[in-house]
Amino acid sequence: MSVQALQGLAQIRVDTARRDAAHFINGEFTQGLTSKGWWENRSPLDNSVIGRVPEGGQAEVDAAVHAARAALDGTWGKMTVAQRTDLLAAVANEIDARFDEFLAAECLDTGKPYSLASHIDIPRGAANFKMFADTVKNVSTETFILDTPDGKSAVNYGLRRPKGLIAVISPWNLPLLLMTWKVGPALACGNTVVVKPSEETPLTATLLGEVMNKVGVPKGVYNVVHGLGPNSAGEFLTQHPLVNGITFTGETRTGEAIMRQAALGVRQVSFELGGKNPAIVFADCDLDKAIEGTMRSAFANCGQVCLGTERVYVERPIFDSFVARMKGDAEALRLGRPEDGATNLGPLISQEHRSKVLSYYKLALEEGATLVTGGGVPDMPGELALGAWVQPTIWTGLKDDARAVNEEIFGPCCHIRPFDTEEEAVRLANSTPYGLAAAVWTENVSRAHRVASKMDVGICWVNSWFLRDLRTAFGGAKQSGIGREGGLHSLEFYTELSNVCIKL
Numbered sequence: 001m002s003v004q005a006l007q008g009l010a011q012i013r014v015d016t017a018r019r020d021a022a023h024f025i026n027g028e029f030t031q032g033l034t035s036k037g038w039w040e041n042r043s044p045l046d047n048s049v050i051g052r053v054p055e056g057g058q059a060e061v062d063a064a065v066h067a068a069r070a071a072l073d074g075t076w077g078k079m080t081v082a083q084r085t086d087l088l089a090a091v092a093n094e095i096d097a098r099f100d101e102f103l104a105a106e107c108l109d110t111g112k113p114y115s116l117a118s119h120i121d122i123p124r125g126a127a128n129f130k131m132f133a134d135t136v137k138n139v140s141t142e143t144f145i146l147d148t149p150d151g152k153s154a155v156n157y158g159l160r161r162p163k164g165l166i167a168v169i170s171p172w173n174l175p176l177l178l179m180t181w182k183v184g185p186a187l188a189c190g191n192t193v194v195v196k197p198s199e200e201t202p203l204t205a206t207l208l209g210e211v212m213n214k215v216g217v218p219k220g221v222y223n224v225v226h227g228l229g230p231n232s233a234g235e236f237l238t239q240h241p242l243v244n245g246i247t248f249t250g251e252t253r254t255g256e257a258i259m260r261q262a263a264l265g266v267r268q269v270s271f272e273l274g275g276k277n278p279a280i281v282f283a284d285c286d287l288d289k290a291i292e293g294t295m296r297s298a299f300a301n302c303g304q305v306c307l308g309t310e311r312v313y314v315e316r317p318i319f320d321s322f323v324a325r326m327k328g329d330a331e332a333l334r335l336g337r338p339e340d341g342a343t344n345l346g347p348l349i350s351q352e353h354r355s356k357v358l359s360y361y362k363l364a365l366e367e368g369a370t371l372v373t374g375g376g377v378p379d380m381p382g383e384l385a386l387g388a389w390v391q392p393t394i395w396t397g398l399k400d401d402a403r404a405v406n407e408e409i410f411g412p413c414c415h416i417r418p419f420d421t422e423e424e425a426v427r428l429a430n431s432t433p434y435g436l437a438a439a440v441w442t443e444n445v446s447r448a449h450r451v452a453s454k455m456d457v458g459i460c461w462v463n464s465w466f467l468r469d470l471r472t473a474f475g476g477a478k479q480s481g482i483g484r485e486g487g488l489h490s491l492e493f494y495t496e497l498s499n500v501c502i503k504l
Ligand SMILES: NC(=O)C1=CN([C@@H]2O[C@H](COP(=O)(O)OP(=O)(O)OC[C@H]3O[C@@H](n4cnc5c(N)ncnc54)[C@H](O)[C@@H]3O)[C@@H](O)[C@H]2O)C=CC1
Pocket: 169, 170, 171, 172, 173, 196, 197, 198, 199, 227, 228, 229, 230, 231, 233, 234, 235, 238, 249, 250, 251, 252, 254, 255, 257, 258, 261, 272, 273, 274, 275, 305, 306, 353, 356, 408, 409, 410
């Protein structure tokens, strides 16, 4: 990135920094109907106050839900697919046009490096609208001709209609990416949405409201209510009787709570939950690629990616060299400010999350880990010393039943363990209650197919990680989720499929 571009981003950063968040209800920004209160949005970089966020309560949720329901019966509900998808393409173009603003807002909330967010978070924000607009324009449904007893026939065809009002509960690790991964298909299918973004990351969801207004998305189609989870906007929204479906990405335990809330009125859910993802590195891998890929999968976004690798199984002949190279590369990672082009890693999202990650750093040692590198808090200069920084950390030597090997930590850390046979590696990889993603590193194509087919996961990458084709099924097995989203799979959740049977 050029120096001028960086200066531009720094300027935007300051402007954005002065902005308090607002709810976006029925096309209007509002800072509250009932003054439930505010919380301070703090920068994970240095704990400074970025701005304030209004806490939505039942009144804000009711207002947003009623606006969203009215929009279903208004202009939006009457649009043709072409009109709707043209609008969503315009949303994507407007995100691209305001790329720097989205980038600055996302990095302000999360502290993640511009280099990461400019390649992943913001482009995916636009792509999520464009891809699902394209998908719904080209979708067909099943048809069957039935021979009837009178010697004639009947024709059956499937008809997809919007599900209605979708509640979107999104997390803080990839805020715009994960929120639009739900809002894009929901709107493409003709639904309306009420979004409850994570309390840690209110800015890009708010900014998207400006985009919706600018391109002419009708009022009430996209709504945002800020708030917390239990006994706050999250719970009020997911319990609301006028909500028809709930899509959520976040922790498995939160998914359980939301599922209980969704049970009222038997609303459908789509969940992408936690992971404790394995990588299996065979001795026949391309070691350079395996190291590079495992470094990214363990440390990208400071380890705060549900698809990230926290367990690495390495075939014994290359174990020592693999660990040594990971150690060297982890120690070379540079922690720093988002706008610094040399930064590889930002801070964790919050002091609270850092306490959780550090408690696992402590626990791993208590459980008998050998610390390869990291394990604590880095010395950061100046005001950064107040931020939520942790060291990239690698352990070896833990037992298979150690909590640090089985529980999602969601930080920049991994445990590396040797294995001797393919069967052992597969058994170990499948040994947790989670089943989100796996990475397999081998140059043997037959082995790649064989091992991938035995992984109890929703996504298995071979010789890659986080290589996303948005048309494919995405979701988790076991306790890592319910349902699949992506491409046509998203239609299963965001539309109601009815069969029309016409007697001829
Ligand atoms: N993508 C993932 O798999 C993510 C996993 N995590 C993990 O979860 C842990 C907790 O982090 P949180 O931010 O608290 O994640 P969380 O899963 O509790 O929260 C995610 C979203 O759910 C909302 N929420 C929480 N309780 C709710 C309820 N009862 N009803 C409706 N909405 C509710 C939150 O307000 C937020 O918008 C982290 O330490 C991390 O380990 C966190 C974020 C993303």
